[in-house]
Structure formats: C-alpha cells, structure tokens
Amino acid sequence: MIRRALLGLSLVLGLVGAAQAQGADPSPDPAAWRAEMARIHAGTVDAEALARIDTDLAHTHQGVLTDAGAPYPSLKAAQFTAPAAAPAPVPAPATTAKWTRLASYAEAPKAEPAKPEPAKPEPARPQRTYVGRETCETCHQQEATNWAHTVHAKVFQQNPRTELQAQNCEACHGPGSAHVEDPSDLTTIISFSKKSKTPIAEQNGQCLGCHAGGQRIFWHDSVHDSNQLGCADCHNPMTTFGSRGLTARESINETCFQCHKAQHAEFARRSHMPLLEGKLSCTDCHNPHGSTTAPLLKADSVNEVCFTCHADKRGPFLFEHAPVRESCLNCHSPHGSNFENLLNAPRPVLCQQCHSQDGHPGSLLTAGNMARGPMPDPRLIATSCQTCHVNIHGSNSPSGARFER
Ligand code: HEC
Ligand code: HEC
Ligand code: HEC
Ligand code: HEC
Ligand code: HEC
Ligand code: HEC
Ligand code: HEC
Ligand code: HEC
Ligand code: HEC
Numbered sequence: 001m002i003r004r005a006l007l008g009l010s011l012v013l014g015l016v017g018a019a020q021a022q023g024a025d026p027s028p029d030p031a032a033w034r035a036e037m038a039r040i041h042a043g044t045v046d047a048e049a050l051a052r053i054d055t056d057l058a059h060t061h062q063g064v065l066t067d068a069g070a071p072y073p074s075l076k077a078a079q080f081t082a083p084a085a086a087p088a089p090v091p092a093p094a095t096t097a098k099w100t101r102l103a104s105y106a107e108a109p110k111a112e113p114a115k116p117e118p119a120k121p122e123p124a125r126p127q128r129t130y131v132g133r134e135t136c137e138t139c140h141q142q143e144a145t146n147w148a149h150t151v152h153a154k155v156f157q158q159n160p161r162t163e164l165q166a167q168n169c170e171a172c173h174g175p176g177s178a179h180v181e182d183p184s185d186l187t188t189i190i191s192f193s194k195k196s197k198t199p200i201a202e203q204n205g206q207c208l209g210c211h212a213g214g215q216r217i218f219w220h221d222s223v224h225d226s227n228q229l230g231c232a233d234c235h236n237p238m239t240t241f242g243s244r245g246l247t248a249r250e251s252i253n254e255t256c257f258q259c260h261k262a263q264h265a266e267f268a269r270r271s272h273m274p275l276l277e278g279k280l281s282c283t284d285c286h287n288p289h290g291s292t293t294a295p296l297l298k299a300d301s302v303n304e305v306c307f308t309c310h311a312d313k314r315g316p317f318l319f320e321h322a323p324v325r326e327s328c329l330n331c332h333s334p335h336g337s338n339f340e341n342l343l344n345a346p347r348p349v350l351c352q353q354c355h356s357q358d359g360h361p362g363s364l365l366t367a368g369n370m371a372r373g374p375m376p377d378p379r380l381i382a383t384s385c386q387t388c389h390v391n392i393h394g395s396n397s398p399s400g401a402r403f404e405r
C-alpha cells in the first residue's frame with residue numbers, strides 16, 4: 001500500500017522521468033493513498049513505518065538529486081526536525097516547495113467533515129541522553145586529543161564541580177544520544193562551527209550557562225551580541241591556540257583582527273600604541289563582552305581607561321588644561337596616528353583649533369611663519385607651542401598657569 005502511495009507520490013511531485021517510466025503501473029486508488037499520506041503527515045506514523053518508508057524513498061530517489069544538487073533528504077530526518085507548530089495537526093513542512101505540496105494533501109480529507117480536530121500534544125522529541133566522552137572519542141579521536149590539553153578538560157575531568165561539568169564534551173555540545181544514532185543529522189547536536197545548525201542564541205546560551213557573570217554581565221544587547229556574534233567567533237575551546245582566554249586565534253589581537261581590519265591598519269600608522277609589538281592588547285582598553293561605556297570601553301570614561309597605564313596624566317594638577325580633563329581624545333587617536341605622539345593633528349594646528357582668537361596664537365596663523373616660509377617663527381618650529389608650553393597635560397608649578405613649567 002505504502003509503496004504504491006509512494007509511487008503515486010513521486011509522480012505527483014514530478015520528480016523524475018524515471019518515475020514517469022514506472023507510470024505504467026496500475027494507478028493507485030487516489031482516495032486511499034490520500035488518506036494514507038494524511039496520516040503520515042499528521043505525524044501518526046510509528047518509527048517502524050517510517051523506517052520502511054525511508055527505505056522505499058531511498059530506493060525511489062536513487063540517483064535523483066534535488067534542485068540544489070544534493071541527495072534527497074531522509075524523510076525520517078524531515079519528520080523529526082520540522083519545527084513543531086503547536087496546535088496544527090499538520091507538522092510544519094520542511095523548506096522545499098515540494099514538501100509543502102505534500103502537506104496540502106494532508107489537509108484534503110479534513111476539508112470534508114469541517115470538524116476541528118482536538119488539539120493534540122505536540123509529538124515528543126525523542127529524549128536525548130548523555131553518552132559519555134568515551135563514546136564521542138570513538139569517532140572524534142583527534143578532537144578529543146586536542147581538547148584534552150585545555151582548561152575545560154582539566155577542570156571537567158580532574159575536579160568537576162557540578163554534574164554538568166562531569167559530562168565533559170556534552171557539557172557544551174548537549175546530550176549526544178541522538179547524534180550517535182545518526183551523525184549525519186547535524187540538527188541533533190549543539191554545534192558551534194561554521195556548519196552549525198544551532199541558532200546563535202542557543203550556542204551562546206550553552207556557554208553562558210556557566211559563564212554568565214563577571215565580564216559578561218553586559219553581554220546581552222551589547223554591540224557584539226546584537227550583531228549576532230557567537231562566543232565561538234572569538235573562542236575555540238577545542239584546543240589551546242593562545243596563551244590565555246582560549247582565543248580562536250593565536251593571540252587576542254589576531255582574534256579581533258579577523259573582523260576589525262580598519263583598526264589593524266590604524267595600529268600600523270607611523271605613531272601607534274605598541275600593540276602589534278605585543279606590549280598591549282585590545283582587551284586592555286575594551287571589554288569585547290559588553291560594557292556600559294561606548295565603544296565597549298573597560299572603564300567609566302576614556303580618561304579612566306588611559307589612566308590605568310598613564311597614571312602620571314591623572315593629576316591632580318594645580319593648573320589643569322581643560323581639554324585634557326575632558327577627554328584625551330581631544331588631542332589623541334587611541335589606536336594610532338600619522339602625526340607624532342598619536343596626535344589628531346600636527347602642531348601648531350592642533351592647538352590653534354581652539355586657540356586662535358587672541359594673543360600670540362592668533363598672530364601665528366600665517367603660512368609665512370611656518371618653517372619653510374619667508375619669516376620662519378621659532379614658535380612654530382619643531383615642538384612648536386610646546387617649546388614654551390611644555391606641561392600641556394597640566395602643571396603643579398605655582399607659576400605654571402600657562403603650562404610653561
Ligand atoms: C558514530 C560516530 C560518532 C560518534 C560516536 C559521535 N560523533 Fe560527532 N560526528 C560524527 C560525524 C560523522 C560527524 C560529521 C557530520 C557532518 O559533518 O556532516 C559528526 C559531527 C559532530 C559535530 C559537528 C561538527 C561541525 O562541524 O559542526 C559535533 C559538535 C560532534 N559531532 C560532537 C560529538 C559529540 C559531543 C559526541 C559524543 C556525545 C559525538 N560527536 C559522537 C560521528 C560521530
Ligand atoms: C567548553 C565547551 C566545549 C567542550 C567541553 C567541547 N567542545 Fe567541541 N566544540 C566547542 C566549540 C565552541 C566548537 C567550535 C569551534 C570552532 O570554532 O570551530 C567545537 C567544535 C567541535 C567539533 C567540530 C570540529 C571542530 O573542531 O570545529 C567537534 C567534532 C567537537 N567539537 C567535538 C567535541 C568532543 C568530542 C569533545 C569532548 C572530547 C568536545 N567537543 C568538547 C565547544 C566545546
Ligand atoms: C559546564 C560549565 C562550562 C561550560 C558549559 C563552559 N565552560 Fe568555559 N569554563 C568552565 C570552567 C569551570 C572554567 C575554568 C576556569 C574557571 O573556573 O573559571 C572555564 C574556563 C573558560 C575560559 C577561560 C580559559 C582560560 O584560559 O582562562 C574560557 C575563555 C571559557 N571557559 C569559554 C567557554 C566557552 C566559549 C564556552 C562555550 C562554548 C564555555 N566556556 C562553556 C566551565 C564551563
Ligand atoms: C569579540 C570577541 C569575543 C566574544 C564574542 C566573546 N569573547 Fe570571551 N573573551 C574574549 C577575549 C579576547 C578574552 C580574553 C580576555 C583577556 O584575557 O584579557 C575573553 C575571555 C573570556 C573568558 C575568560 C575570562 C573571564 O571572564 O573569566 C571567558 C570565561 C569568556 N571569555 C567567555 C565568553 C562567552 C561565554 C562568550 C559568549 C557569550 C564570549 N566569551 C564571547 C573575546 C570574546
Ligand atoms: C566575528 C567578527 C568580530 C570579531 C572577531 C570581533 N568583532 Fe568587534 N565588532 C564586530 C561587529 C560586527 C561590530 C559592530 C560594527 C559596527 O557597528 O560597525 C563590532 C564592534 C566593535 C566595537 C565598537 C563598539 C561600538 O559601540 O561601536 C569594538 C570596540 C569592538 N568591536 C571590539 C572588538 C574587540 C576588542 C575584538 C576582539 C576581542 C572584536 N571586536 C572582535 C565584529 C567582530
Ligand atoms: C589604548 C586603548 C585602546 C586599545 C589598545 C584599543 N582600543 Fe579600540 N578604542 C579605544 C578608544 C578610546 C576608542 C574610542 C574612539 C572614539 O570614540 O573615537 C576606541 C574605538 C574602537 C572602535 C570603534 C570604532 C573606532 O575606531 O572609533 C573599535 C571597533 C575598536 N576600538 C577596536 C579595537 C580593536 C580591534 C583593538 C585591538 C586590535 C583596539 N580597539 C585596541 C581604545 C583602545
Ligand atoms: C595597557 C596600558 C596602556 C593603556 C590603557 C594606554 N596606553 Fe598609551 N601607551 C602605552 C605604552 C606601553 C606606550 C608606549 C610607551 C613607550 O613606548 O615608551 C604608550 C604610549 C602612548 C603615547 C605616546 C606614543 C608615542 O608615539 O610616543 C600616547 C600619546 C598614549 N600612549 C596615549 C594613550 C591614550 C590617549 C590612552 C587612552 C585611550 C592610552 N594611551 C592608554 C600603554 C597604554
Ligand atoms: C590638548 C591636547 C592634549 C590632550 C587633551 C592630551 N594630550 Fe597627551 N599629548 C599632547 C601633546 C601635544 C603631546 C606631545 C608633546 C609632549 O608632551 O611631549 C602629548 C603627549 C602624550 C604622551 C607621550 C609623552 C608623555 O608625556 O608621556 C602621552 C602618554 C599622553 N600624551 C597621554 C595623554 C593622556 C593619557 C591624555 C588624557 C588624560 C592626554 N594625553 C590628553 C596633547 C594632549
Ligand atoms: C580642544 C580645545 C583645546 C585644544 C586642542 C588645546 N587647548 Fe589649550 N585650552 C583650552 C581651554 C578650553 C583652555 C582653558 C581656557 C580658559 O581657562 O580660559 C585652555 C587653556 C590653555 C592655556 C592657558 C591659557 C590661560 O589663559 O590660562 C594654554 C597656555 C594652552 N591652553 C595652550 C595650549 C596648547 C599649547 C595647545 C596645543 C598643544 C592647546 N592648548 C590645545 C582648549 C584647548
């Protein structure tokens with residue numbers, strides 16, 4: 001019966017000429033197989049029937065490719081992975097137009113009595129259970145060997161502090177029984193790689209289950225979270241590439257440069273923070289997991305970030321220079337600049353952006369006074385304004401009101 005149904009089915013689908021060739025078979029009773037298909041697609045078929053159908057389908061589809069050029073999906077897989085539409089008697093069809101057409105047959109008999117079916121409990125997903133690291137190892141030997149050298153392996157194996165940690169691989173990848181049964185179906189395992197079928201939120205949820213606090217307290221809705229980054233974009237816990245943080249690349253900086261090419265270029269400018277030289281990293285100033293200070297800064301303000309290393313600029317000063325107090329970025333580019341000392345603009349222009357209204361700064365604006373002009377003025381050459389105003393970040397000298405000392 002089912003075989004017949006399937007022959008009819010492949011005809012309806014217009015799958016292949018091959019099926020057409022078999023069209024010489026006595027045509028099946030349409031009402032009967034429609035009912036059969038309705039039953040199948042309403043999710044009432046037991047595992048045994050499915051297995052039989054699957055074998056038949058495989059037989060029918062032998063050598064036949066989908067539009068995308070892939071082999072036909074297993075019906076069994078389609079059955080279990082279709083998103084469960086809560087009260088609908090028809091399981092949500094898989095994505096191809098063809099399965100959608102199939103589903104419309106399921107509706108056909110229902111149209112006659114027009115009696116609403118009682119809402120059925122959604123077909124239970126087969127219960128997944130933990131199978132243990134040894135089982136994973138039988139197929140994933142290489143991954144297991146690499147993983148054995150990581151922080152997680154040490155804690156989970158030698159001194160697990162919770163039930164979940166003791167699950168080793170499955171603490172992150174979830175219970176693996178269904179995956180072991182059918183490894184080709186990647187929807188039954190929580191996966192973090194590029195191939196993953198697991199939604200980003202679920203992937204991240206898996207890590208956040210253990211790592212929600214601390215630095216990740218502002219993860220939710222942070223710029224990285226809302227741009228759909230996964231923890232695995234920056235972390236690869238499967239082996240130890242870098243010295244700390246299980247980063248996905250050999251260093252923190254390389255990890256960030258995967259996406260932030262423009263910043264990479266900034267650190268290569270003539271004057272730059274010694275980051276490529278290995279003296280500091282992006283995470284000295286940024287918290288990639290989220291922050292209340294844009295852009296992902298590690299402290300409450302730009303200045304607080306800078307003071308962690310340049311403590312001498314913090315003061316307190318007897319005479320403060322207002323723009324320094326406000327933000328270092330008034331004069332400096334934090335990553336790098338083509339002007340000396342990470343300055344935003346060359347001197348004297350830097351100072352004259354704000355000081356040009358009166359007094360000597362204003363009278364020093366002519367090009368003729370520049371080093372190559374006809375009347376070069378020493379006040380504009382070399383360190384320029386700072387030849388006299390040396391302590392530009394602030395002064396503690398009783399006569400340092402103009403930062404000359
Ligand atoms: C019977 C052999 C077998 C066992 C046992 C097995 N796997 Fe797999 N697993 C595979 C195969 C084969 C694939 C590749 C499927 C593919 O790439 O299409 C795979 C894929 C995966 C992937 C996805 C890889 C990716 O690129 O996203 C993960 C994660 C995974 N397995 C984890 C596990 C874990 C954890 C266990 C133990 C609970 C386990 N596997 C047990 C055979 C197995
Ligand atoms: C701390 C969480 C965690 C644990 C524990 C863990 N994995 Fe993974 N696994 C990941 C992440 C994250 C990735 C994705 C890495 C990437 O970016 O490719 C991954 C990737 C994989 C892959 C895909 C191939 C690859 O390297 O990308 C396989 C297979 C796999 N893990 C198997 C295992 C096995 C087997 C174990 C236990 C021996 C295990 N995992 C333990 C998080 C974990
Ligand atoms: C079952 C709990 C658990 C899960 C799930 C888990 N971790 Fe961990 N992770 C730990 C423990 C325990 C440590 C050891 C250090 C500690 O105690 O903080 C750790 C350490 C780390 C570290 C620090 C490594 C270092 O060198 O200091 C990183 C990074 C990390 N995990 C990332 C992840 C990512 C990414 C995931 C998801 C793919 C993940 N973890 C899933 C428990 C977990
Ligand atoms: C944009 C890149 C990026 C993303 C996304 C990211 N991390 Fe990290 N994470 C890092 C870097 C870089 C470090 C190393 C920080 C250091 O050592 O200074 C780190 C450190 C950690 C640590 C160890 C330090 C600590 O806080 O205890 C844990 C745990 C961690 N990350 C978990 C996660 C989890 C969970 C997610 C996903 C919700 C995640 N990370 C997403 C870049 C990232
Ligand atoms: C997988 C890609 C990816 C990686 C890896 C990555 N980022 Fe990002 N990052 C983004 C995206 C996407 C944005 C949002 C871009 C935008 O709005 O222009 C962003 C934005 C930012 C911002 C600006 C935030 C704001 O409020 O404007 C900072 C700072 C940042 N990332 C730092 C880092 C650091 C530090 C690392 C390494 C630890 C890192 N990123 C790794 C993709 C990435
Ligand atoms: C010395 C501290 C410091 C270091 C180190 C640092 N940043 Fe920044 N970053 C800043 C500050 C401060 C800003 C704010 C700039 C602004 O508002 O104009 C910023 C801004 C950003 C932005 C926002 C866009 C932009 O350029 O203004 C991104 C993205 C970014 N940083 C990524 C990175 C990456 C990636 C690294 C590591 C390769 C890194 N930063 C290292 C201090 C730093
Ligand atoms: C993690 C420590 C650290 C932080 C945070 C930090 N710096 Fe630096 N900064 C350095 C180091 C190291 C040097 C190089 C000193 C040297 O070469 O003698 C440097 C050099 C500089 C220089 C001189 C560059 C040159 O060409 O001589 C300026 C200007 C500067 N930093 C400004 C800032 C500003 C602005 C901030 C805040 C956005 C900041 N720094 C945050 C470590 C830091
Ligand atoms: C009004 C403009 C201005 C502001 C604002 C400013 N700087 Fe500077 N900074 C300069 C100039 C000009 C130089 C180079 C001349 C010098 O002092 O040798 C410099 C040099 C530096 C240097 C390298 C030489 C040294 O003195 O160590 C560091 C580090 C530095 N600034 C840090 C900071 C920090 C941190 C802030 C924020 C608290 C800041 N600057 C705010 C103008 C400014
Ligand atoms: C972002 C604007 C800005 C920049 C750039 C700037 N200044 Fe200032 N500066 C100010 C402000 C605002 C004051 C405070 C003026 C006041 O108190 O009347 C000030 C005060 C001063 C004073 C003391 C003036 C007085 O009347 O007490 C001197 C001297 C000075 N700046 C020199 C410089 C030099 C030299 C540079 C370049 C290295 C520079 N400034 C860059 C905004 C700036």
Ligand code: HEC
Nearest residue numbers: 348351352355358359360361364378379384385387388402
């Ligand atoms: C040759 C030394 C010298 C140089 C170079 C110099 N100044 Fe001055 N500057 C002074 C002295 C001295 C005063 C104090 C004048 C006073 O008290 O009447 C002063 C005062 C100031 C004041 C306070 C307000 C005013 O006009 O009296 C500002 C602002 C200022 N200078 C900015 C600058 C800027 C900007 C430059 C670079 C274009 C610069 N100076 C270059 C010596 C210098």
